[in-house]
Amino acid sequence: MGDYRQPDRLEEAxxxxxxxxxxxxxxxxxxxxxxGRTVEExxxxxxxxKGLRGISRNGAGWRLGATTTWSELLAADLPPLFDxxxxxxxxxxxxxIQNAGTLAGNLCNASPAADGVPPxxxxxxxxxxxxxxxxxxLALSKFIVGNRRTQLSPGExxxxxxxxxxxxxxxxxxLKLGARxxxxxxIVMAAxxxxxxxxxxxxxxxxxxxxxxxxxxxxxxxxxxxGAPFDSRLAERVEPVHLAxxxxxxxxxxxxxxxxxxxxxxxxxxxxxVAS
Numbered sequence: 084m085g086d087y088r089q090p091d092r093l094e095e096a097x098x099x100x101x102x103x104x105x106x107x108x109x110x111x112x113x114x115x116x117x118x119g120r121t122v123e124e125x126x127x128x129x130x131x132x133k134g135l136r137g138i139s140r141n142g143a144g145w146r147l148g149a150t151t152t153w154s155e156l157l158a159a160d161l162p163p164l165f166d167x168x169x170x171x172x173x174x175x176x177x178x179x180i181q182n183a184g185t186l187a188g189n190l191c192n193a194s195p196a197a198d199g200v201p202p203x204x205x206x207x208x209x210x211x212x213x214x215x216x217x218x219x220x221l222a223l224s225k226f227i228v229g230n231r232r233t234q235l236s237p238g239e240x241x242x243x244x245x246x247x248x249x250x251x252x253x254x255x256x257x258l259k260l261g262a263r264x265x266x267x268x269x270i271v272m273a274a275x276x277x278x279x280x281x282x283x284x285x286x287x288x289x290x291x292x293x294x295x296x297x298x299x300x301x302x303x304x305x306x307x308x309x310g311a312p313f314d315s316r317l318a319e320r321v322e323p324v325h326l327a328x329x330x331x332x333x334x335x336x337x338x339x340x341x342x343x344x345x346x347x348x349x350x351x352x353x354x355x356x357v358a359s
Contacts (some may be wrong), residue, residue, distance in 0.1 A: 085125040085322075093134055093242065097215045100238045108150050111176065111184040112192045135242055144247040146211075149187035149240075153199075154178070156186065165253030165272045167202040167357075174198045183229050187241045189225070193231045196293040201228065201274035202257045203244065204290035204300055208343070211243040212236075220245065230296045251278045253283050256357035258349050261336075269293040270337045271345045273353045277308070277317075284308045284317070289330060294342050299328040304350070317358050318351035325350075326358050 086103070090096045104127035107113050129135060135150040138159050147156070153172040161169070175181055175189065175198050189199040190210065200223070208223045215238060223244075226234050235241065255276040260266035272293055279285040287308040292298035304325035311317055323343070331342035 086125055087126045087128065089128040089131055091133075092241075093132055093213065094128055095357055096127060096132060097213060097238070099110065100240065101215070103237065106240065107349045108185040108188045108254040109152065109183040111180050112188055124185070129240070130273050142248075144245060147186055147244040147246065149242050149244070150185045153181040153184055153186070157181070162253075164206070164249065164253045164255055164276065167205060167257040167276065168199070170257040171198045171202045171259075171272075171274065174257075186244055190227065190244070191233060191235065191241055193227045193229070193233050193297075195230055195296055195298070196269045196272070197298070198257075198269065198272065198292075200298040201272055201290040201292040202255065202276075205247075205255060205274040205276040205288045206246045206299055207276075207288060208219050209245045210241050211245060212239045213242045214239045218242075224300065227297050241319060249278050249286075251280045254357050258353040260345055260349055260355065268336065271342055271349050273346065273349050275350075275353055275357055277313070277357060279313050282313050284313055285331050290324070291346055291350070294326075294329040294346055296330070301328060301350075303326050303327060308354075313358055315355045317354040321347055321354065323347055323349045 088099050088125050095158040104125045107128045108130055109124050131151060137151060138145050138150045152196045153175045157169055157172050175184055189197050203223050209220045210223055211218050228234060253276055257274045259272040260270045270293060272289045275289045277284050288306040289304050290298050307320045311320060326343055326346055333339050
């Protein structure tokens with residue numbers, strides 16, 4: 084095994100990243116990827132850095148610490164805006180995984196089927212990236228660039244996720260289709276955040292995962308929803324043409340054609356649910 088470090092302070096962690104390290108937080112992706120082989124790389128365990136954990140609010144919105152677990156998110160007192168993200172949190176493995184797995188780990192793993200990505204895209208989230216030279220923020224939509232690929236530069240660490248507040252009432256929801264109800268990789272998943280004014284949709288953000296190398300927003304559907312009455316008839320606005328940004332593949336969980344057909348159904352159910 085290579086070098087193992089478990090710093091207490093962010094500054095120590097960033098100093099360690101002068102040399103490449105595999106970053107360890109909850110370990111729910113790290114250890115399964117190394118079953119049956121010796122861990123030889125240098126390890127940076129960030130689980131003891133208190134500043135990376137917890138949820139806080141300020142005038143601009145909410146800050147979700149990188150090593151906040153899915154169970155901690157579920158237990159947090161958050162407005163209905165976060166209902167979709169909490170629904171996704173319940174789908175991240177079983178309770179043991181939710182107790183250990185972290186929000187940032189789900190993003191940095193960059194799986195096309197990562198449950199946390201669509202609801203965070205629908206929340207218009209940004210990631211905060213820190214290095215020894217400073218801090219930068221990047222829209223989540225630009226952070227994940229491919230299957231297992233992100234915009235993290237050498238020496239950078241994802242330290243927080245930021246969710247902006249909204250001037251109007253907002254509702255969100257998440258829906259996932261898999262081969263069984265729980266503990267399954269998605270065939271299709273979708274999330275939506277709708278801002279409501281005068282009983283109509285004032286703004287919409289809708290994202291679909293597991294149907295492309297990277298989860299995608301659906302701008303044509305978002306435009307079609309704006310101005311619509313906020314009721315179950317929202318589901319009727321979903322059309323196959325709205326799925327243009329998606330590029331599903333054939334795999335053991337389903338064909339590309341099935342995924343596209345299922346995505347329409349999932350989106351209609353999702354919008355009916357959020358409107359109810």
